Amino acid sequence: MKHLLFIAVLGVGTFPASAVDYLRDIKPVLKARCYACHGALKQKAGLRVDSAANLRKGAKGEDVLAVGKPGESELLARLTAADADERMPPEGAPLKPAEIAAIREWIAAGAPVPANETAEADPRAHWAFQVPQPVKLPGDAGNVIDVLLEDARSGRGLKAQPIAERTIRLRRLYLDLIGLPPTRAQLADTRPWEVIVDELLKSPHHGERWGRHWMDIWRYTDWYGLGAQLRNSQKHIWHWRDWIVESLNADKGYDRMIQEMLAADELAPTDPNALRATGFLARNYYLFNRTTWLDATIEHTGKAFVGLTLNCAKCHDHKYDPLTHEDYYRFRAIFEPHQVRLDPMPGVTDFEKDGLPRVFDNHLDIKTHLHLRGDPKTPDTNRALEPGVPAVLASFAPPIKPVPLPVYAYAPAARDYVRNDHLAAAKAAVVAAQKELDEARKLAANAPKEKPKPKPKPTAPKPAPPFAVHDDFAKRNDQLWEVIGNGWKFEKGAAQQTTATRDAERLALRQKLPRDFELTCRYTHTGGSIYRSVTFRFDVSADRKYANYVYTSAHSPGPKLHVAYTRGGTSTYPPDGLVAQPIEIGKPYTLRLAVRDRLVNVWLNSKFQIAYQLPDRQTGGRLELSGFDATVAFDDIQIKSLPAAMKLAEAKNAVPEVKPTSSVEISEAKLAAAAAKVASLEAMFAAENARGDTVAFQKATQAAARAEALALKAAGEYELKAFAKDGKKVNAARTKIANGYKKLTEADQGKGSFTPLRAAKKALETPAHNEGQYPTVYPATSTGRRTALAQWITSPKNPLTARVAVNHVWVRHFGEPLVETVDDFGLRAKPPAQQLLLDHLAADFMANGWSFRRLHRLIVTSRTYQRRTTTAGADAKTLAADPNNHSYWRMNTRRMEAQVVRDSLLHLAGVLDPQLGGPSLNPGDAVRRRSLYFKHSRDQQDKLLKMFNDADHLQCYRRTESIVPQQALALSNSKLAIEMAGRIEERERGGEGEAAFVDRVFLLLLGRKPDAEEKGACLATLKELESVAKKAGKGNVAQRARRGLVHALLNHNDFVSVR
């Protein structure tokens, strides 16, 4: 009512005293709904609405406000337009009536401008977009972290906690730097702190520990898909993991690491060690959708390295950051040309066994278009976008320069080791075939000399005794049939099966059938459900797991006649044994069946239906008549021997059998094929070497084509002999031979060509492709786009990269980051409480070769890092003023990451296998390697690790941390925990008493000695454990009780905690 009243009042043109407060009622609405397009970031139509003054300025000189006259104000007209195309804002619901009323009232009141109102700041002024500056400190000021934080605290009168006790600190240090707790000797180490720090930073386990952190951030995942189909990431992506670990252990600069991950193929095209780094990009491979693939690449390149949420600009300009829709697709253009392939590893020619996943620019001229509204179905094909970095930070972007590549990079088949490996593999096959042949010959020579058997005559088995059975089913004949089931009725001149079962009820002929027979039966499908089949089984074995059969089915839809068979209890319904037939219920049919050995001919109502060859025959089984989901009436049946003279139709599925060959002959053919393969490879390499000399190349090409043809023919001839019994393979072998001849003719006519060696394996761009359609030689230049990107990211002028990295390192030492949104340093990230510190560390990091080792050292040698975690004894004022520890007056407690939990158990038990690197391992209890070597993907994750919040393979800029009973069950009941408790007890066994044992394991597992009460509790439980073990009749009760104590301490909160 109030608003209506105002409208009425406005009508007479007086200004009422306004109850509306612009800052309270209007500015927040404009900020939420309008600033994105009409603020500091963007001024669509030249309009800014981020201050009352700006509103009064209007759009490009045109007023949007008619002061005092809301009815004439363009602003209100647009906010309230009925036409959705006219109305503002263009996205989301219109403003609420109360919001509009407030604006109306404010305009009516003269649109008063509040004093000192500030407009939105220029987004380019955002703190994280300024190059970080170091703090200048006097030389003897001490550790810069301590100085800056002490400074921050003393200003607020906050007091820090003291340094923690040494064993607790050592445990913290070991877990942080190498991910393994200290041994007893290491806990007793009295060397200076810095010496231990340096030793740990140089330990190969440091790379494993921090490698796993970066694997989280860079989204490491082993390949996954469906069955054998690769859909995500790449096989052998562990090479990238090893690169990460090795790079950290070598203290490679972070700038160089980024450059290699994004562009090693351009920067170090002949260095396979560096190429491993591009696993960072290869990991994003996605078989089904290139846009999904590139979206992931863009999003996570942005988040991981520069803390920009580029992904928010995929469908429209970023809502908060100065990142435009076009920026997104220009960024995409950087990656557009690249594809993924496996390069051959020395000594391995089988890509299932090994290969190096790497990227390369494949489509140099491919265009990138902006997707309207982010929809790949609506690309803006009017213009192609040039590759580039976000415009707001592009001032220091280097130019893009194409990179010429060496032959090694673009023609992997030209590499010496590749040719040698393929030749060696081919020659090894020759040696193996020769050995096989020698053995076959020896066997043949040693075989007992038999008189050459007269070859069995190819035809005519022994004439079987004549066989004839006839039953018109006038009455039940138990001599002739075994009647199985209760549903049989012998009525109306028929054997009637009146219950529809699945073969349970049947008539089984008591007499044995001859091998070759003829059966004629008149019958009617009388009803049933679903399949409604009548089945004639023969050769039915006693266990019914073997049978051959013919059935007619009144199944709707798809009635049919079908020859089928059961082997080992599994039924096969071969498609080439099926004839569609409109079998109907209630209609009599006469089925005639003639069987000669494996050949079956079937007629229905005297009309020939099908000739089918069974895969084999085991005669001597029974004949059975039954219904399958059907009721049936059998009227008449005749079975007799098949006359030898009777001609049957040949089966289409029959494959003429190849004459059986001796193993010597097979081995000879194999050897010949292997030798031909060697010759073919050698000729092919000779032809490759002749490239460039037209005449020589033509000659060598024909020689190579000829050798290839001979190899093909030889392979076919071998397969024909080796797989003589397999019809499909025999046919394939024959095709090979035919193709071999064809190629041979072409070569002889000088028109031959050879197939170049496919030495690398490109990942399919879409499932519709096959590998054979890709060239074997790749482009000889690369676009240089990714190199330029990497240079921009690692430029000392880039304000983001070092800050983001330092923040990631910081959160992994302190449990809390300096900037809360570790993957978003955009405008929503407020200046951090400790910005001076972050900026100093970032500047220092860049100035010192982007060395992580230096950064770690600076952090862990600070007093800040070494403080107690407890709040006990804390200054009350400090506790009240900074309960969340923003000023780091104490250390934060953290929980071990999943990998550290498992690795610590193994390490303390002395069974951790310290081997570095290598292929990923299947998760499981038996593995003794460190957890980072487990396969880690959507489909494979270790169960124990999962319980402790293992990394999400899709995105894990920070681990989550939950405390749930499953974790308690895992540490209490898992085989691993129980077994390791036993092993720790064994290792810690000593001659001394229980009290000393308690002290020792407490210190080892929790990093401190127990106090009196804790010790008392442990000793009491030890006693009880001994007595229950004794009662249960267990042996070694003292040791068993100690194991129980160790097991309990492994479940102590402070075992999984980093105190």
Next chain:
Amino acid sequence: MMDLNRRLFLGRAGLGFGSLALGSMLRGGESGVNGLVHFAPKAKSVIWLFMRGGVSHMESFDPKPMLNQLAGKSIGETRFKYVQDRDRLKKVRVVVVNDANGQQRNKLYPLQVGYKKYGQSGIEVSDWFPHIGGCIDDIAVIRSMWTTDDNHGAQVQFHSGRHMLDPRVPTIGAWVNWGLGTLNENLPQFIGMGPRYFDRSDGHYLGPAYDEVRLKIDPRNPLDYAKPEGDLTAEEQRLGFGLVNRLNRLSQGRYPNDARLEARIKSYELAYRMQTSVPGVVNFDAETEATKKLYGFDQNQTRSFGQQLLAARRFVERGVRFIQIMHGAGAAGAWDQHSNLKAKHSELAMQVDRPVAGLLKDLKSRGLLDETLVVFATEFGRTPGSQGANGRDHHPYGFSVWMAGGGIRGGVTHGTTDEIGFHTEEHPHYVTDVHATLLHQLGLEPERMEVPAHKRLEMDFGHVIKDILV
């Protein structure tokens, strides 16, 4: 409490497994049953039955006799030609381009089963589901569901509301888990049984605490790590847990106000209790033969699903909030009848029909149906046209689900598809409308279920299907 941050607990009472103790502890000892309930709930628990692979709506709960009339005709030559207008098909987003499945199937395929009217409501149910038909007066059938994935990623979508090409977000079970406290301190509040789709996580950004806890119907080993995998007697274990508890409590003096330590103490207490309570729930010795028979224990085909449903009832009795049971194994799900629809659908229907009806009757006779919401769903329907000789393809444009109990009106149908079962017509519902309805009955407002840094979209929240509420 100072040690806590948002990442650790997301500031919520709900904490997976046995959240009551933890939740109330974090709220300062207040003992509330409902973590977050926004208004008075109608239902306390949900039994979520999901048929994997895609149940044919036309051969289950949405009869289309028109298909018999037009059998064999191409859609294009009938008056229903319009259903395939490009505009009408465009809401589907394809994941696997050029897949053999998920295509338009043009030749109309007759119904492979008959229908009968059931109950006072006279709602028609296909002959493959006669027992469920017998319960129809307790059921609200929604015949107008639609989704946007034409492949089995739609299973994920039905649970999360998001398409495969979108990021993974928490599923409905995880949200219920997150939103409600448990009614039983000894049991997990979100339980899963049966074959699951490929995405094994429910919690996603809510964290693994909100994942389903998978159980097997095996009283000896119903849950991962439920009993020692080594030589450790029950007495020894009890002493071990006792010592852990004592030592952790002692260290509270050393580390005062350490919320993590508090939470860990509680989690060990819960773990110990759970070890003993879970096996008891999946032990059916105390159930009568009549009850077991009701769930189909007497038949091979129905026993396995029946056991899971009986366990579900026993969990409901003990206050478990969400029991998620999927049916139909295999990568795509067993109900995926691209061929042999009649034979396979009839067989699968037989496996679930009696147990599901048994569950409804059992819940009703025990007075539990009023407070237990049963959902029977699938990821999409199947095409009105035939695929190959005797199958139907995936059909995201229109399909059926049903709900019963927990304040849902029985004996009603809601929404329609067109006469050939192609598109939704009256009251179309996206999958999250089922979520919204379910949350509403549990007393939760979808719009208030959001965690910082994870914006939810309008479509995630869905709309309550008010017409089917009592």
